[in-house]
Amino acid sequence: MSDxxxxxxxxxxxxxxxxxxxxxxxxxxxxxxxxxxxxHAPLLGVLVDGKVTIESVDGSSQEFNVSGGFLSVANNRVSxxxxxxxx
Amino acid sequence: xxxxxRIYRRRIxxxxxxxxxxxxxxxxxxxxIVKAQQxxxxxTPYANELTRAVSAxxxxxxxxxxxxxxxxxxxxxxxLIITADRGMAGAYSSSAIKEADGLVVTLKxxxxxxxxxxxxxxxxxxxxFRNRPIKNSWTGFSDNPxxxxxxxxxxxxxxxxxxxxxxxxxxxxxLHIVYTEFKxxxxxxxxxxxxxxxEVVESDGPAPAGLLxxxxxxxxxxxxxxxxxxxxxxxxxxNALLQSAASEHAARRRAMKSATDxxxxxxxxxxxxxxxxxxxxxTQEISEIVGGADxxxxxxAGSE
Numbered sequence: 001m002s003d004x005x006x007x008x009x010x011x012x013x014x015x016x017x018x019x020x021x022x023x024x025x026x027x028x029x030x031x032x033x034x035x036x037x038x039x040h041a042p043l044l045g046v047l048v049d050g051k052v053t054i055e056s057v058d059g060s061s062q063e064f065n066v067s068g069g070f071l072s073v074a075n076n077r078v079s080x081x082x083x084x085x086x087x
Numbered sequence: 088x089x090x091x092x093r094i095y096r097r098r099i100x101x102x103x104x105x106x107x108x109x110x111x112x113x114x115x116x117x118x119x120i121v122k123a124q125q126x127x128x129x130x131t132p133y134a135n136e137l138t139r140a141v142s143a144x145x146x147x148x149x150x151x152x153x154x155x156x157x158x159x160x161x162x163x164x165x166x167l168i169i170t171a172d173r174g175m176a177g178a179y180s181s182s183a184i185k186e187a188d189g190l191v192v193t194l195k196x197x198x199x200x201x202x203x204x205x206x207x208x209x210x211x212x213x214x215x216f217r218n219r220p221i222k223n224s225w226t227g228f229s230d231n232p233x234x235x236x237x238x239x240x241x242x243x244x245x246x247x248x249x250x251x252x253x254x255x256x257x258x259x260x261x262l263h264i265v266y267t268e269f270k271x272x273x274x275x276x277x278x279x280x281x282x283x284x285x286e287v288v289e290s291d292g293p294a295p296a297g298l299l300x301x302x303x304x305x306x307x308x309x310x311x312x313x314x315x316x317x318x319x320x321x322x323x324x325x326n327a328l329l330q331s332a333a334s335e336h337a338a339r340r341r342a343m344k345s346a347t348d349x350x351x352x353x354x355x356x357x358x359x360x361x362x363x364x365x366x367x368x369x370t371q372e373i374s375e376i377v378g379g380a381d382x383x384x385x386x387x388a389g390s391e
Contacts, residue, residue, distance in 0.1 A: 011133040013234040013325055014126075030306050044140060045305035046314045070315065072140050074300040079136040083234075083318070 004038035005057055010064065010080040017085050018062060024055040025078050027071050034071075042074040052080055063087070089368045095361035099354055106350035112175065113343035116336045119230070120272065123333035127269065130329060134322050141319050143302050144312050145285075152309075153249055154316045157284045161260035162252045163200040165222070165244060166190060166279075167324070169266040169331040170207035171339075172229040179267065179275070179338035180209035183331075186277040187265040194263070202259055204244065206328070222247075230332055237325035244324075245317055248283050266327040267334035273341070275334035282323055285316070 008025055010018040026035040029045035036043075047069045054062045066082035073079075145155070168187045170180040191201050205211050205224040214221050223243060228236050250258030262283035267275050304311045 009132060009136065011136055013130055013133045013237075013322055015129045016132050030310065034305075042300035042302045043305060044143060044302045044311055046311055068314075070137075070140060070311075070318075072136070072143070072302070074143075074302070079139070081133060081136050081140070081318075 004076060006036065006038055006076050006078050008054055008078045008080070010052070010054065010082070010085065012069075012082050012085050017064065017082070017087075018054060021057040022054045022078070023057055025052070025071075025080070027052045027066075027080065029071065036071075036073055036078060038076050040073050040076075043072070045071045047071055047080075047082070052082070052085075089364065091364045092361060092368060095357055095364055099357045099361065102350050102353050102357065106347055106354070109343045109346040109350060113340055113347055116340035116343060120333060120336040120340060123329065123336055124269070127326070127329045127333055130322070130326060134326055137315070137319055137322050141285075141315055143300075144304070144308060144315060152312050152316060154245070154283060154320075155285045158252065158260040161197075161199055163202060163259045164194050164261040164263060165202045165204060165247055165259040166194070167204045167240065167244065167262070167264045168206065168210050169264070169327060170205070170210040170229065171335045172208040172226055174209065175342060176335055176339035177342035179335055180207065180213075183265055183267055183277045184210060184213055186279055190263060190265060190279045194261075199261070202247070202257075204240070206240065206331075230335055232325070232328035232332055234321070234325055237321050237328055240328075241317065241321040241324045244283075245320060264324070264327055266331045267338075269330045269333040269337065272337055275337055282320060285319075 005021045005023060006025060008018065008020060008022045009016070024035060024037055026033065027045075028034065028048055028050035030048055031045075034045065047066060049067045050065075052064045052066050054064075056062060064082070064085045064087055066080070066085045068084075069080065069082035071078070071080050166187060168183060170183050174180070187203075191203075194201050202222040203214065203220070204222050205214060206226070207229040208226045211221065211224045211226060225236065225240060244262055247257055247259050248262055252258035252260045261281060263279055263281050265277065265279045267277045269275055
């Protein structure tokens with residue numbers, strides 16, 4: 001794998017849920033499950049209620065339940081905007 | 088104790104009791120401003136990301152969305168006014184209402200009917216007292232709004248906006264919001280903004296660096312915009328609610344601080360007056376005794 005990493009921001013209106021470097025983010029959009037690795041093409045997707053998994057650079061994996069929201073990817077920067085999220 | 092002195096003492100006691108209350112309210116508000124400010128900054132990352140996303144879609148798609156298209160002949164406008172639930176906050180609520188009145192005048196000058204939506208008991212009372220029509224109102228959370236409140240308000244506003252104003256009497260063509268912006272602990276400014284139709288997307292945060300990338304949309308630009316824009320409005324309303332809440336606490340703290348200062352002053356001057364009254368009483372008693380003794384002395388001197 002390349003040494004590139006993703007900069008992830010997982011935010012909800014009320015707080016920043018998670019932010020940091022990650023090797024992979026996976027989420028479920030309207031069109032189905034989606035995994036994002038470094039150097040992914042710019043993308044803006046609508047999320048459906050489901051799980052968002054973030055594989056952090058330190059090897060740990062974070063899982064969140066998210067209800068509604070968006071995912072945007074550009075230049076190895078991933079923003080997950082959830083309406084509400086629980087770990 | 089003389090009557091005068093008793094009255095002064097009673098007034099001092101009552102001013103002291105009031106001072107205790109205003110001091111407590113001042114301290115409570117001071118601690119809540121910090122909390123409210125933290126909530127404003129906690130909501131900023133979301134708002135920034137959302138703004139980025141909206142500008143990305145707006146730049147790369149020419150989809151016409153009802154929320155961004157301007158009506159050719161606008162008939163009606165909605166105004167959302169955010170005020171406090173409780174008083175004791177100086178001119179906080181009245182300056183927001185005054186700002187709204189100014190906005191309504193300009194809207195009416197453009198030939199628009201105005202529907203008012205209110206947040207906060209103060210605005211509701213103001214409008215009810217003057218028998219002005221209220222389209223809808225929400226109360227009970229002005230000092231501690233949550234995202235759910237913002238969602239509730241924006242849902243109603245967006246559905247009013249989407250309804251066709253030409254045929255539906257509840258439909259509106261424009262949506263304005265009046266709130267109090269929290270500039271700093273000492274400056275809060277009531278201001279109005281047009282929320283819908285969306286104008287140029289403005290970002291409060293740092294401007295996105297360089298060009299925006301060519302996004303792929305999933306499932307497509309129209310769908311993304313459909314889902315994105317209501318969230319954007321919600322987040323704007325939420326931000327306005329939070330800013331207003333912070334401003335409310337700051338205004339209340341300031342009002343209560345000056346009330347406490349006034350109470351101090353009042354106690355000082357009343358104490359002076361009470362001292363003077365006490366002194367006058369003593370002086371009078373002494374002169375009465377001296378006078379009485381003189382009279383006795385001269386009476387007994389005459390009888391000998």
